[in-house]
Amino acid sequence: MSAQDAIISPRLATLQRELASGDRAALDRFWAEIGHEGGPLIEPIPDEANHSLVTFVWRGDDRTQSVIVFGDLSGPNLAANQLACIPATDVWQRSYRARNDLNTLYRFFLNVPPEVVQDPTAFYAILRNHAVADPFNWNTFLAPADAENGSPAIVAQILKLPAAPPQPWSAPRSGAPAGRLEMHRVRSAILDNERRVWVYTPPGYADRGESCGLLLMFDGWEAIQWVNLPAIMDNLLADGLIPPMVAVMPDNLGMMTTRNLELPCYPPFAEFIRRELVPWAREKYDVTSDPARCVAAGASYGGLAAAYVALLSADLFGNVLSLSGSFYWKPQGETELMWLPRQYANADRLPLRFYLDVGLLEKTVAVGPGVTVGAGVEQMRDVLAAKGYPVHYAEFSGGHDPIGWRGTIPHGLRFLIGKA
Numbered sequence: 001m002s003a004q005d006a007i008i009s010p011r012l013a014t015l016q017r018e019l020a021s022g023d024r025a026a027l028d029r030f031w032a033e034i035g036h037e038g039g040p041l042i043e044p045i046p047d048e049a050n051h052s053l054v055t056f057v058w059r060g061d062d063r064t065q066s067v068i069v070f071g072d073l074s075g076p077n078l079a080a081n082q083l084a085c086i087p088a089t090d091v092w093q094r095s096y097r098a099r100n101d102l103n104t105l106y107r108f109f110l111n112v113p114p115e116v117v118q119d120p121t122a123f124y125a126i127l128r129n130h131a132v133a134d135p136f137n138w139n140t141f142l143a144p145a146d147a148e149n150g151s152p153a154i155v156a157q158i159l160k161l162p163a164a165p166p167q168p169w170s171a172p173r174s175g176a177p178a179g180r181l182e183m184h185r186v187r188s189a190i191l192d193n194e195r196r197v198w199v200y201t202p203p204g205y206a207d208r209g210e211s212c213g214l215l216l217m218f219d220g221w222e223a224i225q226w227v228n229l230p231a232i233m234d235n236l237l238a239d240g241l242i243p244p245m246v247a248v249m250p251d252n253l254g255m256m257t258t259r260n261l262e263l264p265c266y267p268p269f270a271e272f273i274r275r276e277l278v279p280w281a282r283e284k285y286d287v288t289s290d291p292a293r294c295v296a297a298g299a300s301y302g303g304l305a306a307a308y309v310a311l312l313s314a315d316l317f318g319n320v321l322s323l324s325g326s327f328y329w330k331p332q333g334e335t336e337l338m339w340l341p342r343q344y345a346n347a348d349r350l351p352l353r354f355y356l357d358v359g360l361l362e363k364t365v366a367v368g369p370g371v372t373v374g375a376g377v378e379q380m381r382d383v384l385a386a387k388g389y390p391v392h393y394a395e396f397s398g399g400h401d402p403i404g405w406r407g408t409i410p411h412g413l414r415f416l417i418g419k420a
Contacts, residue, residue, distance in 0.1 A: 039136030071106030072399020170406035177203035218302035220249030263301035291318035299323035328376030355412035
């Protein structure tokens with residue numbers, strides 16, 4: 001066992017001492033405890049009241065060749081996050097230091113061939129062929145596959161430490177009136193394609209005497225299945241925290257293909273929103289034309305797209321809700337990162353308000369040479385503040401995943417369009 005794989009978990013250190021003393025029953029007792037208490041192991045760190053030691057464990061057998069933990073806590077380097085097997089046992093383990101308020105996702109990958117581990121382009125193949133659930137963690141995140149846009153099924157475990165803040169609006173609530181969700185197909189002459197557009201209308205929509213606000217949320221399928229946006233809207237409305245809004249959620253046409261073309265500051269896509277999708281929504285639904293009551297929103301590339309669309313169409317959208325926005329992005333052929341912040345810096349100030357957030361883990365995990373998602377969001381925040389824009393910047397203890405965004409979307413909506 002290498003030095004970097006040395007066991008630092010107190011519970012596992014105790015197990016090793018018990019085994020070394022000849023107590024072979026200690027192994028069965030250990031697995032019985034894990035089966036009863038659940039995993040991962042979460043243990044205090046001496047003199048660090050705000051952090052805990054998180055130890056992922058896997059019970060191996062004769063077929064177990066390797067185990068990898070993947071998530072923003074461990075980081076994207078698969079080779080560096082392989083669990084080590086304690087000699088002469090079936091215990092595979094790896095430990096990490098984490099804040100006590102962390103709330104994020106992780107997965108296990110089992111028996112990934114070494115040559116695949118080294119291939120950064122093979123993630124989705126690994127996800128399909130080697131992902132396995134953590135049998136000791138019953139807090140599971142499930143999302144169905146969507147063949148139409150190539151979105152894979154997501155089965156992951158939620159790592160929620162004891163001090164993680166509550167998310168009171170993120171799940172369907174018994175007794176809260178439910179809005180209606182409809183699916184349409186919208187053809188774009190500008191983009192020469194067709195996509196599903198999901199539309200949420202609030203409870204009592206048909207009986208209203210005034211126009212609703214408009215929320216444009218990118219990545220429609222994921223907004224519904226991963227983030228639970230309809231439930232969030234229902235709960236915020238039930239609590240009287242936001243005014244009635246119609247949410248228009250266009251699908252992407254491929255998580256790793258068309259999406260990566262359309263969402264990162266693509267002028268034809270912004271024209272589709274301006275000249276086709278918003279007029280379509282206004283024709284079909286009773287939504288306001290007041291930009292102060294309209295929000296462009298999205299996560300990751302969607303958060304970048306929301307700010308880009310608002311830059312070009314401030315007469316349509318007066319608010320931007322960007323979740324872990326990919327503001328580090330640059331077009332092909334450009335040498336300097338942070339392209340969109342530069343556009344805002346060089347443009348006249350517009351009548352826009354912003355809510356930007358980012359996970360603390362996104363400030364440490366690189367998405368490219370020398371760049372993190374967090375650095376991009378901070379750069380955008382600083383540019384907007386220097387230009388005099390109203391901007392609320394928030395950090396949450398999590399990573400680049402929908403578990404964190406479920407908790408922050410309500411705060412963003414309340415800041416941008418919430419009732420006083």
